[in-house]
Amino acid sequence: MAVSIEEAVQVVPSPRQLAWQEMEFYAFIHFGMNTFTGRQWGLGDEDPQLFHPTAYDAAQWVESCRSAGMTGVILTCKHHDGFCLWPSEYTDHSVKYSSWQDGQGDVVRDVAEACREQGLKFGVYLSPWDRHEPSYGDSPVYNAYFQNQLRELLTQYGEIFCVWFDGACGEGPNGKMQVYDWEASYRIIRELQPNAVINICGPDVRWCGNEAGHTRESEWSVVPAERRNIEEIQGESQQEDDGAFSQKINADTADLGSRSVLAEANRMIWYPAEVDVSIRPEWFYDPGDDDKVKTVDELIELYERTVGGNSALLLNIPPDPRGLIHETDARHLRELGQWLRATYGQDLAQGADVWASHTRDSEVHAGNVTDGQSDTYWCPPEGIEQAELVIDLGKEMLFDRIVLKEFIQLGQRIERFQLTYKQDDVWVSLYGGTVVGYKKICSFQQTKARYIQLRVTESRIHPTLSSFGVYCSGQDK
Structure with missing residues (x-):
């Protein structure tokens, strides 16, 4: 058991991984039922009428991201509460059953179109855990339901650069733990969006290991093959919204690719890191966080440490109940972009x-x-x-x-x-x-x-x- 240096060097990125790596910095948009209930994890029993942004402007979201120098947006199309930001045919827990835009609204469509118009790529997050869906826990039935919703997202909204899965998993109404059919989902994505990377619970991009913005001194893209399915293991997934998970840093995984790791590995794969972190303490908007938005200096430090540390940066920007990126967040993003352009816009060594x-x-x-x-x-x-x-x-x-x-x-x-x-x-x-x-x-x-x-x-x-x-x-x- 060992991987030689020569074998490790022959591990290289796929074309889709290389295209993703070149994106460097892109946004997470956490918006949904939790924005209006004040929760971070919904229960699935919410009244769809609670979803009613009053000044909603998807173009403003994308403009805020673009001004920061981001290259794409990943939208939380469905979080753990099961509420869908598009009019899914498979559930009554969606924008279709709210009074917002007379039930004709579609946040996924609006964000996808705003991204196309402003030159950003569009990606989707679809929670595998659904606390509203009655079939959750009846694994074959729920997997079919989940795959149907996945197909909706991959066929109705144009080119998708990323499908982002987390491993959140709980018990269904029947008291049974849901067993996800990840491989079937991967096949659907490869069929319908062959250029899309599959992140975190997926074969293309791995989680950095925390939501606190922590990075490794040495971030290897070539890591042991067994790391590919770690986030799919139910026992390692997030089970509770207790605030501790987002700050958890596992010191045991500080070294993922050195020569000592090669000596113990059976096979190495190209599995680069993504750092996901929020501009605020929480993932969904909380008015109590309005004075806790990361400063421009903090964002600069985060960007240089992540993008400049062989990772991609996925920065979460949560719209408020109006349906707008809050003024403070928008200002800090704009000033970050100004700093990045002023700093990295001119290479003094060009042509040297x-x-x-x-x-x-x-x-x-x-x-x-x-x-x-x-x-x-x-x-x-x-x-x-x-x-x-x-x-x-x-x-x-x-x-x-x-x-x-x-x-x-x-x-x-x-x-x-x-x-x-x-x-x-x-x-x-x-x-x-x-x-x-x-x-x-x-x-x-x-x-x-x-x-x-x-x-x-x-x-x-x-x-x-x-x-x-x-x-x-x-x-x-």
């Missing part, structure tokens, strides 16, 4: 000269890391696991961010690296890091230099690098 200690051939030369192209890369010859690059900015410049990207189409290879800058004739330490993966944001005190050196000190085999970007934060250029 690059020297490499080793270069394999003309197709993978060092200049590829500053050419602004995602489909080119630098790579030293086989057998060279330690290598150096030196970036010449042409003149001294101020910077405080360096962004590294591996060419993950050839696997995840870099295990440790060092960044230095040249001061007079001395190389001064700037930053030390471990894995790179799809993207690594290295932040440090503002520095002025012309020459920057990257030393790859440990790599599984000869490393690849697709991009070396240099940036200066905010307005301090």
